[in-house]
Amino acid sequence: MKILVLDTIHGGAVIAEALAAAGHEVDAVDVYRGIEGIPAEEAARRRYDLVVAPVHLDPAHPLLGTAPRAVTHHQAVAMLLAGKRPAPFVEITGTRGKTTTATALAHVLPGPGVLHTSMGTFVYPERRLLWKRSITPASTLAAAAEAKKIGGWCVAEESLGVSGAGDLAVLTSGDDYAFAAGKKRALAEKVRSLAAAPQALVPPGVAVPGAHDAGMVAAVEGTVCTYSYGGIEGTFENTLLALKGYRTPLQLAAAAACLLGVDPAGLASFRPLPGRMAVSWKGGTLVVDAASSGACREIAVDAAAYARALGGQAPVVLVIGTEGQTICEGFPESEVAAAIRAISPDEIVLVGDYPGLAGRRAADLAAGYAIAEKLTGGGTIILAVKTWR
Numbered sequence: 001m002k003i004l005v006l007d008t009i010h011g012g013a014v015i016a017e018a019l020a021a022a023g024h025e026v027d028a029v030d031v032y033r034g035i036e037g038i039p040a041e042e043a044a045r046r047r048y049d050l051v052v053a054p055v056h057l058d059p060a061h062p063l064l065g066t067a068p069r070a071v072t073h074h075q076a077v078a079m080l081l082a083g084k085r086p087a088p089f090v091e092i093t094g095t096r097g098k099t100t101t102a103t104a105l106a107h108v109l110p111g112p113g114v115l116h117t118s119m120g121t122f123v124y125p126e127r128r129l130l131w132k133r134s135i136t137p138a139s140t141l142a143a144a145a146e147a148k149k150i151g152g153w154c155v156a157e158e159s160l161g162v163s164g165a166g167d168l169a170v171l172t173s174g175d176d177y178a179f180a181a182g183k184k185r186a187l188a189e190k191v192r193s194l195a196a197a198p199q200a201l202v203p204p205g206v207a208v209p210g211a212h213d214a215g216m217v218a219a220v221e222g223t224v225c226t227y228s229y230g231g232i233e234g235t236f237e238n239t240l241l242a243l244k245g246y247r248t249p250l251q252l253a254a255a256a257a258c259l260l261g262v263d264p265a266g267l268a269s270f271r272p273l274p275g276r277m278a279v280s281w282k283g284g285t286l287v288v289d290a291a292s293s294g295a296c297r298e299i300a301v302d303a304a305a306y307a308r309a310l311g312g313q314a315p316v317v318l319v320i321g322t323e324g325q326t327i328c329e330g331f332p333e334s335e336v337a338a339a340i341r342a343i344s345p346d347e348i349v350l351v352g353d354y355p356g357l358a359g360r361r362a363a364d365l366a367a368g369y370a371i372a373e374k375l376t377g378g379g380t381i382i383l384a385v386k387t388w389r
Contacts, residue, residue, distance in 0.1 A: 001049040004029065004066055008036040010054050011073055011138025018080050018141060019052075029063060052076045054136075055160050055189050058181035074137045074193055078163040081140075086114075086147035086154040088260050091140070091162035091197070093190050094172030096294035097249040098135075098157045100276050101172050104253035105155050108266040112152035116143035118293050118388055119274070123150070134388075135159050161189055164196025170256055172249065174206035201256055203248050217255035218264070220247055225267070229258035236268040244302045245277055245290070275383075277306060284378040286311040291319075291365055291383040296331060300339040300384035307380045315379035318343055319368040321351035323387035331386040333357060339384065347375045351385045 001024050005016040008030045016028040016037075027046070028037035040063060048067040055072050057064075064070050071079075088109075092102045099117045106115040106124055113124045121130045121143050130146060133139045140156045140163065147154035154166075160179070162169040171194060176187035191208050194200040202208045204215035218227040223241045227234060236254075240246035250267055257264035272278045275292035288310070290303035300320055307316065320339060322331045333354045340348060340357070348359030349368045360375075362368035365385045372381045 001025070002047075003027075003050045003052060004043055004046075004048040004063065005037075005076075006031050006051065006053040006057060006061070006063055007073075009033065010056075011134065011136035012052070012054070013037075014138040014141065015052060015073060015076050015080070018138075019076070022080065031057065031061065031063070055184070056180050059183050060181070072137075072161070072193075074158070074161050074163045075196075077137045077140055078165040078196065081144055081163065081165040084144070084148060085165050086144055086152060087167065088153050089144065089147075089166035090153075090155045090168045090170065090256060090260070091158055091164075091166045092155065092170045092172060093158050093160065093162050093193070094170075095175035095177075095186065096296060096299065097172035097203075097245070097252070099292065099294065100246060100249035100273060101170060101252045101256075102155050102157045103273055104250055104267060104270050105256050107270050108253070108257050108262055108264050109153050109155070109260070110262065112150045114143050114147040114150070114152060114154045116140060116154070116156040118157060121146075124152070137161075137163055160186065161193030162197060164193060166197060168199045168201060168256060168259055169194045169197035170201045170252055171203070171206065171208065171211075172252060173203060199259060201252060201259060203252060212255065212259060214248075214252045214255040217258050218251050220251050225251060225254050225264075227254050227258055227264060229255070230261065232258050232261070232263050234263060234265050236265050238268050238270060240270065240272065240277075243277055243306060245299050246272075275387075277303060279306075279310065282373075285373070285376055286314065286380045287383065288380070289383045291385040291387055293386060293388055295384050295386040297335040297339040297342075300382070301342045303382050303384055304343040304345070307382050311380040315346040315376060316343070316382060317347040317349065317372040317376045317379065318345035318382045318384065319349040319351065319362070319365070319372050320382075320384045321354060321362075321368075321386070323351055323364050323385055343382070345382070346379070347372070349375075 030036040200211035254264040288307040
């Protein structure tokens with residue numbers, strides 16, 4: 001086929017290379033910068049059998065009309081994985097909780113495998129870091145290939161939907177927002193992609209036709225999770241279940257394990273991840289680290305409640321905001337302001353561009369933390385910056 005791949009900087013270059021290796025005649029266009037591939041004007045003069053475009057591209061983009069059929073980057077990944085995917089293969093998407101859910105599921109899966117997340121891609125059971133790449137659908141290709149090579153499972157975190165090539169697709173949250181030039185809704189796109197998977201799993205309160213409700217497989221009460229599905233029954237206790245940021249991911253991981261025929265009892269030993277409510281003491285200062293790609297108002301408020309439960313009435317320095325503009329789901333000023341009002345910190349350090357808010361300014365997470373260290377002595381620092389780590 002003659003194929004045009006759009007958007008080289010969000011995985012399109014990887015997809016174009018893989019399609020060419022599969023024997024197709026492929027052109028690629030860098031629709032945002034115009035640096036890589038062929039010029040958009042040249043592509044417009046040609047005709048193709050298929051256009052491959054990211055879900056976040058404006059649906060009115062003129063190059064989408066250069067072929068009779070268009071598929072998403074996610075769908076192209078499914079095409080490329082046909083007959084080559086590892087087993088079991090689990091894809092995880094959602095606005096928040098993706099990394100925690102994926103890592104928790106990998107924690108209980110037996111044998112060798114590959115975990116691909118925004119924190120990095122790791123070989124299990126040794127948890128050896130292979131590389132750090134984005135969670136665009138294209139990055140799943142290398143992770144799946146590595147899992148196939150070692151004869152193991154693959155759990156992959158993906159942004160804005162799944163390819164549907166796996167045994168199970170998991171949606172971690174029902175949050176919604178506009179994207180693709182404001183012409184699409186994120187939740188609708190993610191739900192649409194779930195339909196391509198043999199099985200789908202969603203969190204309690206998110207209704208998706210044909211999908212398993214995690215609450216019907218694994219019920220959480222306090223710090224105890226009780227699960228029952230397909231002959232797998234039991235309970236596990238973990239204090240992290242008391243935290244909103246961990247309750248749903250652990251519940252989803254337990255349900256996903258059951259759907260895969262694995263007992264999730266091992267989640268009793270799962271511990272906080274860096275940037276996901278990890279707690280440390282630096283001298284006499286308590287640090288609650290909730291800075292990750294999933295940081296949002298709710299997580300910031302949860303982190304503050306957790307910090308105050310651990311640190312009592314100690315003064316609180318809140319480092320909050322967004323580092324860079326490469327995160328799909330942003331942290332808008334209105335949400336940052338709402339978090340600040342709910343937390344009522346003693347000092348505020350803002351990371352990112354928030355002209356309407358008062359506080360000290362920092363260029364990035366590291367600079368924000370350095371400022372916070374100087375502001376507190378024996379107090380508490382809360383890191384709630386949306387950032388890739």
